[in-house]
Amino acid sequence: MVSAIVVEDHPLIALGLQQILENTSGVEQVQLIEPSAIVDIAHSLAPVLVVYGMSDQSTHNCDLLRRLHKRLPNAAILLLSDNIWTGMPDGCGVVDHLPKTASIDRIEAAIARALPLPGRDRQAARRCGAAAPVYPSTCRGMLRFA
Numbered sequence: 001m002v003s004a005i006v007v008e009d010h011p012l013i014a015l016g017l018q019q020i021l022e023n024t025s026g027v028e029q030v031q032l033i034e035p036s037a038i039v040d041i042a043h044s045l046a047p048v049l050v051v052y053g054m055s056d057q058s059t060h061n062c063d064l065l066r067r068l069h070k071r072l073p074n075a076a077i078l079l080l081s082d083n084i085w086t087g088m089p090d091g092c093g094v095v096d097h098l099p100k101t102a103s104i105d106r107i108e109a110a111i112a113r114a115l116p117l118p119g120r121d122r123q124a125a126r127r128c129g130a131a132a133p134v135y136p137s138t139c140r141g142m143l144r145f146a
Contacts, residue, residue: 001028002116003046007068008053008080009034013100017051017080020108026115038064041071047116048072050093053100054081069093076116080107 004021008014014032021030027049033041035055050068054061061081069075069092077093080100095114098106 001026002049003027003029003031004049004051005031005033005041005072005075006051006053007033007035007038008051009036009055010053013053013080017053017107020104021049021051021111024108024111024115035061035064038068038071041068043071045074048075049111049115050075050077051111052077052079054079054083056082065092065094074116076114078110078114 004024004027006014006017006021008017018030018032021027035052050072052065052068054065065077065079068077073093075093076095079094079097080102081097082100096110098110102110
């Protein structure tokens with residue numbers, strides 16, 4: 001069993017993700033935080049699943065992602081964003097990226113794949129360049145989904 005953190009500034013989306021995670025086998029507790037609270041997360045080496053709903057309005061998404069990974073280096077991070085990042089920092093912990101408009105079934109499947117279960121080697125997937133979408137190593141900008 002692992003804990004999960006939902007990082008989302010929209011309350012309805014946060015509550016929906018919380019409900020999905022609470023109904024997911026292998027997740028024991030779910031914490032909701034706003035992106036600005038990432039700086040307050042205590043450092044932990046425990047495996048945790050983070051569902052990070054990136055804000056379209058924040059210019060600090062890349063910096064917050066770096067801070068999140070620095071505080072939770074063993075986190076498996078699922079990004080939800082209506083932007084495709086063309087550059088993210090190396091070693092950021094991202095294991096998958098979906099649009100916020102993805103279906104519930106697709107989000108549930110991504111959560112199941114991202115769960116940091118014992119015996120599942122996620123080291124390679126924790127590097128941004130090794131995740132399913134391949135990202136360059138610097139944080140340069142983003143493109144909209146078509």
